[in-house]
Amino acid sequence: MKRMLTACLLCLAAVQMPLTAAAQEHYDVYNYDRWSEAVPSQAGYTAVRSVSGEMLGAGDFSQPSDLFLDAEDRLYIADTGNDRIVVTDAALTEVMRIYDTFVMPDGSETAISQPKGIYVAPETELLYIADYGNARVLVSDLDGQVQLVLTRPEDALYEKESSFLPQRVLADKGGNVYVVTSSTSGAAMFGADGTFQGFFGANAVESTPAVIAGHIRDLLSTQEMRSRRARTVPTAITSFDLDADGFIYTCTQSTSQDADIVKKLNPAGNNLFSGMYGWGDLQPVYDAGTNTTYEPMLCDIEISEDENINCLDRTTNRVFQYDKEGDLLFILGSTSDQLGGFTEATSLETCGNTILVLDGRKNTVTVMEETNFGTLVHKATALFNDGYYEEALEPWYEVLRYDGSYRQAFLGISAGLLVQGDYEGSMKYAKLADSSYRYDRAFECWRQEWLTEHSRALALGALLLIAGGILLHRYWKKHRKGGMNR
Amino acid sequence: MMELTSGQWVRHVVLHPFEGFEDVRWKKAGSVRIACGILALWFLGAVLYSRMYGFQFRATSDKLFNVIPYLVQTVILFLTWTVGNWAVCTLLDGEGTMRNIFVYSAYALVPYVTSLYAETLLSHILIRDEAIFLTIIHDVGLWWSVLLVISAVKTVHQYSVMRTLFAILLTIAAMLAMLFLMVLVLSLFQQVYVFVYSIYTEVVYRFRV
Incomplete structure (x- = not known):
């Protein structure tokens, strides 16, 4: 029976891709050629193990949503469902610390609720926690002493946003804090002292035919008619990361827009990757089983030490690795229960020559090693x-x-x-x-x-x-x- | 006077855009065989132009090649032009016969067809910085041919210039109508085919059961 199944699978693989190159991967490894067609390729990374909270001795994770590796090689896992942050060593062998409560400046204790993002500044060793459930960002030292609390800004600029639900957070060298909420205006930017400074890195509205038609209609309509029309707003950025030179890379999880999916922003907020298309899968993948077409949705971005850009696509649960010029290097991962496959990839992080992928449904961290x-x-x-x-x-x-x-x-x-x-x-x-x-x-x-x-x-x-x-x-x-x- | 061979007539027409066709008409020259040759060369040139262009200017994908689009863009387009022009100009008191429209229009294409070959050839010698020469060749060939086509239509029907332009516009409209009808007929036949085929399958199925 088993042999028959293997034979069937082999046949299937042979039919799908007659030239499957990588033998050890359970999925078809591919890359794109000059004509944007998928061609079989070799795997650049291979999954070696996946680690659950139980294996670390910290109890199972629950819907973890962010990974962060700090300068001292400590790995922070935002364990959203368990309202805590788990810190392990880079090799994922032991738990070093678990943060669930912090001490406020006035001495009182405060618990975090559904932390969705974590960042540690290399210069100051301060923790930045996107405390989603409490609608605030905590800035604390490594001992859990809160230095600063960022809440919804009482600012005229922020008026039109109704909520402040931080999902990702990072801080630049100057101590400015950037917070990704679901705001379409971009990331909220705070100064080192916690004052709201404005927004950073908003996406542009793409000039689709519908948008252009709307503009023409605006020219011909009255003020009253215009006010009733739905506003054209860009999609909100989903995640971001900082590279060694201080550029902020953002990614946007959107099926409706093609532009601005991945941006490289200089401190002035200009996109150095403007005009670059084709992030993620180049052709939408059609699944006959569910009769749906899958468009790539990049939910996390990570710049590794060697300046490669790693993007995580939550639709197909694949990691797309690009070099610093934006040329595709590798595509890895799949949607599956096997090792090296993910069911709901939420975040990725690089550590030397490994890629760590967090799965929010399997509640594991998968370690993928460079081949x-x-x-x-x-x-x-x-x-x-x-x-x-x-x-x-x-x-x-x-x-x-x-x-x-x-x-x-x-x-x-x-x-x-x-x-x-x-x-x-x-x-x-x-x-x-x-x-x-x-x-x-x-x-x-x-x-x-x-x-x-x-x-x-x-x-x-x-x-x-x-x-x-x-x-x-x-x-x-x-x-x-x-x-x-x- | 004007005892030219068939080949010399082509040269004469191309180099004398304004009275060349009048001479051809007057001497009743112009050969269908040469016109067909020009058409064939055009088709070949179009294929070469898109497949054998210098790699430094254009990378062509060799994975897929279909000759039908080229056939439609050259030969069928030209035949549609001929028929359309004849149909329109018969109503507009034109004097041209189908044969003459075909021959004169084909003669008018010579500069464009030549430019196709010249451009394809030169694209293997030049680099991207010198692409302007290719553009010049292309534009000159194209507009020269356009001029000749206008002259051809004017002569073959003995029209004034304004009437010629009007006739050409109408011809283009007629060509669009013809192409539209052709597509319609094709899809209709396809449906008839599907209908007949499904009846056939049905019958075969009944017999088998």
Whole structure:
């Protein structure tokens, strides 16, 4: 029976993807090619274990919703359903501390309720807790002494927002606190002293045909008619993260908009990733079983130490890893009960070369470790993005030995060979990558070289051609006299 | 006077946009065979233009190739033009026969077809910074042909310029109507086919049971 089942599964896998590359993963590992079509690929990460609260000795988690790894390698788990924050070591072997009550500045104790987000500032070692159930953000030191409480701002700017329900929180180097609520105005920004400063990083309203039509209708309608019309508002940002240089990355969980899904914001709030589309799955996945089409919904974003951008898609429970330029590196995970699959992925965090994914229904943290292939790609990408094209050549060739259709490798090799002066090779790899831009760069150099090499022959050829033309013309004139007389 | 071979007539027409067609008409020149050749070259050129263009300008996906769209965009489009123009201009007191409309219009396409080949060829030699040359070739070829088409219609029907432009607009409308009807007929036949096929399945099923 078991053998039959295995055979059936194998057949199914063979039908779905005849070239399944990774053997040890229980799902089809894929990547996207130049034409945005899914192609089989190698796994960059593989799940090694998943850890529950019970295994840690802290009792099962309940709907945990956020993970955070601080500078001292302590892992904070916002255990939302149990109204507590569990702190473990980075290897997830033992519980170091459990926060459920804090001491207020006036000496009284206060319990947290449904904490949804946690952040620890590396400079000040202050905990920032999005205390969702109590509609406040607690700023406390590691001993649980609350330093600051942020509640709904009594500010004219905040008037139109009805509630203050913090979901994610982070603080920048200057101590400014950013709080993601469900507000469409962006993250609420507080100064280090707790004063409300305004909003940060709101999404733009996308110019869909409906929105444009609305604008035209506004021009033609009266004030009264306009006030009755539904306002066009952008979708609220869902989560954010800070990178080493102080840029804030936001992600937006939305099926209705394509723009601004992932943004990289500078301190002024400008989006450096504007105009970048195609985060998450490029084609909506259709499931015949439930007759629904799944659009990607990115619910968490994490910038790892090597500046890769990791996004978590809660629709398909997949992690999409991009390099710092936004080029797709790996897609990992699936919706399943097996190890490496998730049922309701809520948050992700990176720790060195592992990715930790929190599952809000399985109540576990899954540890995904980098494979050899992943290490290679990361090494090559890092070298490539820093401009060491030649040094990246060797790792890129190695990457191709693992996965012969990895497009970034073709691009990388094309760039590396161009630097080395092997223009023909560069053209060949540009063609394999289907990149006309890279081909153009290589072809320009190749043509230059070819013209220089053959300049003498070319000049001679041109001379002969002109001379031959003149002679031929004379010959014709002589022999076709009277042929065409007007 | 004007004893030209068929090939020379093509050259004469292309290089004399304003009176070339009048000469052809007067000498009753113009060959259907050459017109068909131009049409075939156009079709081939369109395929080459979209498939064999220089890689530094355009990466073409080789996964899927279908020749039908190219056929529709060139040969069928041209035949529709011919029939549409004939239908419209017969009502507008035009003097052109179907044969002449076909031949003159095909002759008028020569610059455009040439530009297709020239552009495709040059795109393998030039780089992106020099793309302006390709644009020039394309635009010159296209507008030269447009001019020749106007001249051809004017001559073949012996119209004034304004009447020619009016006739061309009407022809385009007629072409749209024809294409619309063609699509309609196609879908109708498809439904008839489905109907017949389902009856067939039904009958076969009855016999088997």
